[in-house]
Amino acid sequence: MSQTAIKNGYYGDFGGSFVPEDLQEVLQYIGEQYEKYKNDPEFNEELEYYLREYAGRENPLYLAENLTKQLGGAKIYLKREDLNHTGSHKINNVLGQILLAKRMGVKRVIAETGAGQHGVATATACAMFGMECTIYMGAKDTKRQALNVFRMELLGAEVVAVDKGQGLLKEAVDEAFADLVANYKNTFYLIGSAVGPTPYPEMVEHFQSIISKESRAQHLAKEGKLPTAVVAAVGGGSNAAGAFYHYINDEEVRLIGVEPAGAATLSKGSPAVFHGFKSYVLQDEEGNLLDTESIAAGLDYQGVGPLHAYLHTTGRGEYVTATNEEVLEAFKTLSRVEGIIPALESSHAVAHALKLAPTLSPEDSIIVNVSGRGDKDVEQVFAMLNK
Amino acid sequence: MTTTVKGRFGRFGGQFVPETLMTALQELEEAYDQYKNDEEFQNELKYYLKNYVGRETPLYFAERLTDYCGGAKIYLKREDLNHTGAHKINNALGQALLAKRMGKKKIVAETGAGQHGVATATACALLNLECIVYMGAEDVKRQALNVFRMELLGTKVVAVEKGSATLKDAVNEALRHWVTNIDDTHYILGSALGPHPFPTIVRDFQRVIGDETRAQILNLENRLPDAVVACVGGGSNAIGMFYPFVEDQDVALFGVEAAGKGVATGLHAAAIQGGQTGVLHGAFMYLLQDENGFVQEAHSISAGLDYPGVGPEHCHLHESGRAKFDTVTDDEALEGVKLLCRTEGILPALESAHAIYYASKLAKTMSPDEILVICLSGRGDKDVHTISEALGGNLS
């Protein structure tokens, strides 16, 4: 695969920055700052310190012996992002961006959040670095996720309920960009997934690539070779981008992204410009967005990061789907068989591994990215199973 | 009490159990003595602690908390980063592996709010052991999600309707179950409590906290800390943290009990500060009781500290003066939650928040060249609802 295809914010045809001129200038400035620090040894040393001491990295690459035995095929390894502080891979990116913000000398961080996960992760890091923090959240979401609102406030963040349009994530994003344009001199907009205009996708991928940096070394140490496949859930695609990143040039390693069947952007969508960048989007022939339906709030999104659109069209990545039923079954299976309750997002990856492993031989091995823990989802699953 | 019997810590501890249990305890003691020095067993335990639980956990320099307190340098031992979110898994996993070595196929355990139950259910799922958890009926109602979580992990949860229908009644029922099924069942007690050898076994499986801390602080600071602070309910995280420092007389040890609404109100869980010596659940210890020797219910906003007794080794550390025990109220613990959230972006369990609050006061009285370590025994995700209700949305 040609690295030159990924350049200047473009992934082949995908990516880019399709935003109004005033925002374009701000994004360019952030991009320059990112380029300046991403290879700065001092910056990276500080990031490593917090990833290790605060987030608890490195996390294990755990051989799921029971599951392997039960499926009777490839060895299954679990990359334990669920053990990170705040319970998912989100913290990797949040720490990276907030340290960048700190270097840039800003004192205020803003973010959007849907269900609240990214808002909580951002509020967490802001508390720790003593940054002022404002979280934009659709008014409807603040009501549905009152406890997460409380949690952000407990962490000292200000939560702004956006009472425009439908009062959902999209309106929160618009509001956050408006804030950024008005206040970019002292404010940093911290985006949580590998989406949005340049430089965000690349920045998020970079900070999440720690996942595959670790897993690659861990797998080599344990097995003396690379894995047969890496499997990760894809919504916006940040955990998958991180889980795939350092294997992209290892052509023999299959990279498998698992989308919700009800939000299968890559399988059922088509290219379009959406939310400021070009990628695959779930839309009808008129270009209207289609409704999505996934039990995992974190994957319930009509778009997908440009890297995945690129890996999909070039064939380097394989993108498959899992139904809500399969996901729920995977959630239960990993809980019962390994004592690990995965996030519903991560359960998509587990669901595919349950199908894939028996088709492979015991010499093969699969790395499943357990991007987050399922504690946050237990209430939802309880309600679904007790209907 | 002047008898000198095995399993004593000073005059505390012992084996106050029905005769039907004595053989099982003896069998457990023998098995434990055999495996605690067995390299293969220890390697297996280490493997799971590293690859499954995610140890070692960081000893994190809490820079902003330190600045805020304006005294000693504060380090947090991050047990909240363990799989399942607290130190409980260290013991549950250790005992489940021990049970497996002993040839037991089934596990029984008690749980209060559900933390130890979830940890035990997790270890049993991992090691293919059948698991039954007794839980007070009141707790089952209040903690429906933790019940579901245990069921997800393949455990059978039994609601105990008897007595006060809380933790101590769950212990009674778990003990009964064990008495009746000792042939194939091991009882995984969740804290450093109960009859010998449980307090010792639990302490040994939890001492990894203190062992790691000791090595980490020597590595970071090239010396031992001046003070170590941990919350104490039954006392398993505290004893695990304290034990490797007991012989280091220069390291002051502080155990923080839950004062609930205040020790003077009678609505508390401070067995050492507000109880008398007595016998419950197999051990002679400090105990909340009335003048008739009837055991009183404990009260704390933190379910994990809500137990009327306290581990016998702590009783001894108190009586010998080696450790100092003090209390923190519900309201102060909530302050501790807010403080750690705001300064460090870490939401502590309500249990651990007792230690945070106490340590924040203690640190102020110390000098900047002194070092204080807090055992952050668990994360507070499980408590967000309780905290939100208790603060009534008031975050000022």
Next chain:
Amino acid sequence: MSQLKDAILATTANGDKAFVPYIMAGDGGLEKLQSTISKLQELGVTAIEVGIPFTDPVADGPTIERAGERALANGTTLRKVIETLAGFASEIKVPLVAMTYLNPILAYGVEQFAQDASAAGIRGVIIPDMPLEEKDIIHPALQEANIALIQLVSLTSTPERVERLTKASEGFIYAVTVNGITGARSSFANELEEHFAKIQDYTDTPVLAGFGISSPDHVKSFGAFCSGVIVGSKIVDSLANDDWATIEELVLASKVATVR
């Protein structure tokens, strides 16, 4: 010499089997205690085990536990039971055995308890959560007050323990007939007879069988290879229902003259 042991030996000397009913003091109100004891005496029981309620009765099964909860709800305490018994001590003809968990005794004060219990007609004590190894906490005070400290021997006890327990037990030996807690059960293991014979080898102190004995047939079959029986849950249930006919049948089954 133990009055308790004498009473049992006197019963077995006739060819009868000792019969020791267990009652929960305060179940139905402490005012019932005197009439219950005197009726049991009239039926010809050998001794009476008086249960003291406790908040955490780990060795008891559901029947006795519930009775204990009722007694606690009535405000029953160890102190009140002893006071009540002392009030009619002169009318108590059979030895009483107090069955209490350790903590109420510790709260009472060990020496004071021994003196007051003795004055109230208590001749033996069973403390289910105090194993032999811990007996020095209370044994000297009980000896002083001439109260027997009765040991339980369980099916799970190792041979060495069986020997030690048996030799140490005073008054009688309480042989637990099942693994586990008290409560009525329908069948028993065959190896019991052997177990009892082994126990009796070590001592001339009488052996009584207890835990799960709930029918006249049980009374007879257990009586056949030991000195008598203790009946708990069934008596407690019957008393709660005021069913004296059942109690009488059980007691009669221990008498040699009874042929049914």
